[in-house]
Amino acid sequence: MNRKLILDIVMGSVIPILILNNLNEQLGTGTTYVVAALVPVAWIFVDLCFITKRFNFITSYIGTFAIMRGLLAFWFVDGVQFALKDSMGSIFTVLVFGGSIIIHKPIIYYFLMQGMNPESSQQEQALKALLKEPRVYRTLVKGTKLLVIVEVLIGVANFLFNLQIVVADFGTVMFNQQVAQVNAITRIVLTIPEFTGVGVAAMSIRRAMFYHLPKENNKDHDESDFWDLLKLRESQKAAELISPPTKDSEEIQ
Structure with a gap:
């Protein structure tokens, strides 16, 4: 497990749970809840601005998600409304x-x-061409659909967990402790199907991509660099345009 992943787990789950369980008397229940909710949000922005330092589609998505969570931290509700609020992340993902x-x-x-x-415009164009292949594109669609289905199930499960466990009124020590309890469960249990869905989608997409890539010197795809194979594919396509197959060679094939 690399250091970045450990930091994500600590800042996103461990510290908020510790805050909810231990700082109610010192900070007050309302302030404790807000601080615990904002720690993961602050960590995301620190990561984007000072560690990753990359602003692209992925970081924009993560940043938008973080802003939404930050705003929701100030929606002080309990009961069904809290269960819905805590499931907003899944709702956001499903909608997008x-x-x-x-x-x-x-x-x-x-x-x-x-x-x-x-790393270059040539690589970017070659990758775009590969991802637009009908077989690959269909896999991208299926993978996205799979993640939507998984996220719907995760959202429903998260809603039910919160509805069952977080039953105290907002602003009480018991409420914060129950939020910590449900977070300790959902941050582990619901991560498993999420990672599984991503893994299945990634494997399917990888298989579809390599279907359209040539082999290098009869080596397995795993033994070659992806970008080398993509470059070889583009070279073969260019050669076919310059010297299209003859009628005799087509008959032999």
């Missing part, structure tokens, strides 16, 4: 990912374009 499918621009495409980080 689902909307991208409706407009025929699966959001995974943009995550891939940013995440794979092409």
Whole structure:
């Protein structure tokens, strides 16, 4: 487990839970709740501005998500409204990912374009061409749909967990402790299906991408650099345009 992931877990889950359980007397219940809710938000902005220092599609998405969470921290509710509020992250994801499918621009495409980080305009254009292959595009759509379904299930489960566990009134020590309890459960349990869905989608997309990539010197795809294979694919496409197959060679094939 790398240091960045450990920091994400500590700042996103461990510290807020400790604050909710231990600082109610010192800060007051309302202030304690707000501070605990804003710690993960502040960490995201510190990460984006001082650690990652990259502003692109992915960081814009994460930043928007963080702003939403920050604003929701000041919506002081309990009961059903709190359960709905705590599930807003899933609702946001479903709307963004689902909307991208409706407009025929699966959001995974943009995550891939940013995440794979092409280093030149040639690599960027070659990657775009690969992702537009019908087989790959269909997999991008299916992967986005899968993540929408997973996020819907996570949102429903999160709502029910909160509804069942957080039953105290807002502004009480018991409320903060119950929020800490539900966070300790959901931050672990609900992360498993999320990572599983991402993993399944990633494997399917990878398989579809390599289907359209040539092999280098009869080596397995795993033994070659992805960008080298993509460059080889572009070279072969250019060669075919210059010297298209003859009728005799087509008959032999």
